[in-house]
Amino acid sequence: MQVTAELNETAKSAWCREHGFAPQELEQCRQSATQVLAAPEEARASRADTKADRQRIKTLSRELRCKDQALQMI
Structure with a gap:
């Protein structure tokens, strides 16, 4: 363009x-x-929000793996 x-x-x-x-x-x-x-700046995810989201996903994934392993041991 x-x-x-x-x-x-x-x-x-x-x-x-x-x-x-x-x-x-x-x-x-x-x-x-x-x-x-x-688009308004508020509509876009800020860098801090994106980093926090990635960290939350990482934490939840780790918890899920631990729970899956615990269930497999039963």
């Missing part, structure tokens, strides 16, 4: 034909990217 951002309509249409895109597809892609990038 960066390639086509500064092109005029004629050049953009030529680029689309050359690369197998329809101009409408290019516009839809641009709109989708704009919406995703405009």
Whole structure:
């Protein structure tokens, strides 16, 4: 999309034909990217939240393995 951002309509249409895109597809892609990038910061997981989630998953996995081993011994 960066390639086509500064092109005029004629050049953009030529680029689309050359690369197998329809101009409408290019516009839809641009709109989708704009919406995703405009998402509020609160909606994105922070680095600390992601780290905490990974640690929680690791702890739960460890507990599950221990419980599975205990059940196999019965």
